[in-house]
Amino acid sequence: MKKYDNLVKNAVGRMVPTIVNDQPVIPFQGIGKHRPTGRKYAPPISSVLDYPVDGNKEVASLEEALRLCGLKDGMTISTHHHLRDGDLIANQIFEIADRLNVKNLVWLPSASFPCHDPVIQYLENGTIDHIEGSMNGPLGRFTSKGKMKGCAVLRSHGGRFQAIQDGEVHIDIAVMAAPTADPFGNANALYGPSACGVLGYSLADYMYADRVIVVTDNLIAFPCMPMQIEGNYVDFVVKVDKIGLPEKIVSGTTQITKSPDRLLIAEMTAQFCLEAGLLKDGCSFQAGAGGTSLAVEDYFHKILVEKKWKARFCFGGSTEYMVRMLEDGSVDYILDAQAFDLEAVRSVRDNPKHCDVSVFHAYNFHSKGNYAGMTDIVILGATEIDVNFNGNVVTHSDGYLLHGIGGWQNCLHAKCTIIPVPLFRDRIPVIVDEVTTLCGPGSLIDVIVTERGIAINPLRTDLIEKMKESKLPIRDINSLKEEAEFICGKPAKPHLTREVVGIVKWIDGTVIDTIWKVAD
């Protein structure tokens, strides 16, 4: 099997392979240039004849369920990441596969967390060939050192849906952890000891996988309603003692940053949005659960209350801060793909205006429209931004893969994309000449807010015009880059080899950049 082959230069000037894990892949053609055709992928035809008439699909263990699904060498196993760092199921799958001496599996998680570090041993012993999803922390380091047998594939949340839907990825078995389920396979995340609120990232998996296993630690009598996973798609149900560690699934409270420097950046971001007319009555926005994003959201909230404005919707991940906005009438709806804390779980369960929404609606390239594009403001992070506004979210400046893409690429399609970042982190400049890995083209990134100045993309002449009179420090991105280098010194280039260890997909399935092996 060829890990990779036939490198070519793609439309953003990056060298990318055209063969990855023995399959042909298409180099990035430019935004909106690639359009897959044909019919959507479909799972095999199933028949009720093969399922128990009494609707009871429960089997004794995850191992038995995997055996009954025909687990064998080379299969693709998918999981979702709603249990986040508290997930106890994904590791078990590979432990079982290892015991059964199954080799060369592909793991397709919607994201990975530090709790998944144990899969490194299964990558080392050949149980897993490679990961298609996200590789964080030690997994990223493992990948960057060239230790993964196959080639890693990084996709955005929307890109994952696209790949499943157009058949680029074929899921053999989807193992769906569910906080509450019935024996038929209906499941939700609203109740039970591991309640995580929503299961928005599981939709493509259970709809398109050949076989679907629901694993729960809270098996209730039929019917489990509402059903966030529909039992009709489910082959087997497994009851276990614990699917996750609640304290790591949702935090008791999410915390706004206390760092005065980050608060400053957040305040500048909110002020920018106000002055540029982005934050207004009836607007919509998305901000993540990171400390700075939460602080931006909190400043938004203050402005909305002060001006007596009402946002139409906020896009989740949701937190108690967003819930507060919903409950005091500062926003009409929360559309939510993941709930980060207990307040958010409570709200999505009890408040009909806090709505469970899959990434299918928000991010998927093969949908008939995306919510992302309808959102007025999105607040995103980045490890690096270059002077052409290109963004990197997956590697650090030393070349190591340390983060997944998440919904980042998809969110770039919002009406205004704003990235609040410090100008440098511990001497490492964030604004650089050229990003280490290009995850998002600069033409989609509108504003960079740093503590030392705000850079507006020259393409956004409308924003530049609106901010002409502003007292905020609006600056050319090159001057920000120069200031970072003046303070920190010019960093050396990362020591990278010409060996491919991973690829970064764009939202349409093409390859936008390559992850290179880091030199020893």
Place this chain on the structure above:
Amino acid sequence: MGKIVKCGNQGERIRSDCQVSLELTDNNGIEIQLNSKVKSLYGDSIIALAKEILTYFGIVNARLQIEDSGALPYVISARIEAAIKMLIDSEKVFLPEYHPENESSPSTNREKQRISRLYIPGNSPGLMINAPLHHPDGIILDLEDAVAPDKKHEARFIVRNTLRVLNFHGVERMVRINQVPLGLADLDFIIPHKVDLILIPKCETPEQIKLVNDRIETLSLNYNLNHNVWLMPIIESAKGVLNAYEIASSANNIIAMAIGLEDFTADLGIPRTKEGSESFLARSMIVLACKAAGIQAIDSVFSDIEDLELLHQTASNSKALGFVGMGCIHPRQIKPIHDAFSPGEDEIEKAKKIVIAFEDAQSKGIGVVALGTKMIDQPVVKKALQTIQLAISMDKLSQNWREQS
């Protein structure tokens, strides 16, 4: 084995700093070991810098270990120089280049707005880098209470290099030295490096001011300096309060005086309360002494960084007593303090009328200013002009307010 000395900070929560361990050896040349989270990006330049400094001080055999948490070059060089000077006596100094802003900026003036002054621990470089971006009126690099006794030596090098390299963005550069006489030696590290203002803690007598000014004068001669260094004594004892006017009026370069209530209440042997009734008289005496000496009266810091509402109230009370500013121990305290000390709407409106009436009278060549039927005295005009200036500088009034009103 020679003596091993350590300077700097290391640990999980330490950022933008480093710890160096240095041992002079007899042979084997210079051995440098570097652990750094930015090693692949800056490792070579850090080692080159370390070698340059050792060579500069004539050291040819040494073992140097650097545990780096993303320290900027001037921090690394301060740490290494401090370590070297624990082992050898040298008159030489390894000075980083001035930031262009610091080199060209003139010293600040006597009447400059000093509503907020932000204390930053003198041995915590990570807290200094972004401090000016929070726009306090002054930044105090603190060599006194915020630095542990065994760190006083190394902190001087950090403060010196910071005065030179950090872009202060126009914020007044202040240093709080240690109590005189110990603090006199601190002056050697800061006076030649464009410090604007020295805070003299636990000041009790005019003699202490004289000692400071004598040292400044000597240093100014030695280094051929010709800019003003302002002084702000801090009164922190009963004796200091009783000598307040003598202290305040003892030198021409004293432009403000502050009260420090933690030590003051300790001196009285009573707890410091949030309402501050126990220090009411002392604070009033400081205000009177300052007004009599024609300098700015500055209130103590407020130590609860969570309670911003009470801070605002405390600051409003300070303003009502006659203080014109307050200390901050966290950047988030700056805004409430500025809000409390900034002129209110009514105040601004009244000041505008007075200034317009004054300018009107001047343009007509009338000596006496009147508003309606009321005569306006010169000090009232002056106060109104100050209020207008303050309102403009705090964004509460447009520069072109005359055209808009």
